Amino acid sequence: MDSSLDVSLDRSSSEPLSAQIAGNLRVAIRDGRLAPGARLPSWRDLAARLGVGRGTVRSAYERLIDERLIVTAGAAGTRVVAQPARAESAAAPAPTLTAPLSGLLHDFSAPPLPFEMGVPAQDAFPAKLWSRLRARALRTGAMSPVTYPDPRGSATLRSQLASYLAIARGIHCAPDQIVLTAGYRGGLGLTLAALQLAGRTAWMEEPGYMVTRTGLQLAGLRPVPIPVDAHGLDVEHGLALAPEAALAVVTPGQHAPTGVPMSPARRQALLRWAVRAQAWIVEDDYLSELQLQGRAAPALAAADRHGRVIHIGTFSKTMSPSLGLGFVVAPLALAERFAEVAGCLAPAPNLVTQLAFAEFMAEGHYLRHLRHMKTLYAQRRDALRARLGPQADIDAMAGLAVRLRLPPGSDDRAIAAEAVRRGVAPSSVSRWYADPQQHRQERGLLLGVTNLTEARLAPACDTLMALLAEMR
Ligand SMILES: Cc1ncc(COP(=O)(O)O)c(C=O)c1O
CATH class of the missing domain: 1.10.10.10 (Winged helix-like DNA-binding domain superfamily/Winged helix DNA-binding domain)
Incomplete structure (x- = not known):
């Protein structure tokens, strides 16, 4: 050398x-x-x-x-x-590729902006407690035998969930009917892989969750938009528009994005259709008990006597999407198939998170956290309504967002995009429609309330109102 x-x-x-x-x-x-x-x-x-x-x-x-x-x-x-x-x-420079869900989420690397939907209150997340439970779970996980874990997820957590679902959502199931997943989307992927419906038609709520719509298409199904009215998905319309459907995906607890719960009559009509047509129903229970007014109705799966409903839960709204944790409750006759698919294609996510969450539930923190979030979000919603004032055309509470109507035909997408450039992130109502042209009267902005701390509320509203005044 x-x-x-x-x-x-x-x-x-x-x-x-x-x-x-x-x-x-x-x-x-x-x-x-x-x-x-x-x-x-x-x-x-x-x-x-x-x-x-x-x-x-x-x-x-x-x-x-x-x-x-x-x-x-x-x-x-x-x-x-x-x-x-x-x-x-x-090395060659990395190509710039479009990130997934663009237009829905503004930036994966940045903290959420005021009005952003789908994210929980940053300031109310029990970060210290959660990191303590995770640290403990990490130690337990590291000490346990080095082997393949059950692809359905931790047996302890599945038992806890079965007990919780009986009380909170009226669903009576065995722990072995439950598979833990990476949130709702993980559950939808698992379900579509298990049902094998490529080439078939699915009823999709109109308006409805765009991720589900695209997810169905990616799995080879043909989603057909079925109108939602004040009672939820209109089953008669479904029968008229797509009688051959093999699947319906619904948000019966609180319709996304209008917030209406599916009425008891519509629930029965949907269940009767599924039995008659031998079709499946996917229940997206994204908000679970997180209902700001009154007590949440039982899940649709609770009324299913014929094993047609696949219930998907998630902790993205009640806790945080960063947990990446959810679950599927499969009808008894499908439970083994779902377990097989979990074993081969979609094993339960991160065991450490599961163990930490099992502790979180066992120590009573989950129910306490839910209660706290309901109160906090209701306060934030009221504060937002008060701040927007009587001149704002607020027509409904959409889950955890306030819906602000805009004149028919307004370019709500352009307004939402400009708002992001100014540091606030409302969602446009038209984005939730498969065919926004057919629904030109439905223009507006959805203003998520979860992140509106006292300090953020006034400047966020001022920015938004100034923008709307300019756009008019
Ligand atoms: C209708 C609906 N379903 C499900 C989810 C949650 O999905 P995930 O659990 O995959 O985060 C959301 C989140 O915004 C939603 O709006």
């Missing part, structure tokens, strides 16, 4: 000496000072020269061997490989 390969070490640095030695040699190889095939000194020689332990040089060499920059060849010593891998800096 010639003198141009001086290895300089900084003994005051927090970077370990072996990493510094490896770094020096890596640079020398990449810039050609150490040519392909060049021989490196033995550990012993280099250690003596640098005044470090042999183990230190050895671990630096092992690292470069792992990076395929050098090779050892017995008596031939250690040499630079004939063709060192290209430096990262010389």
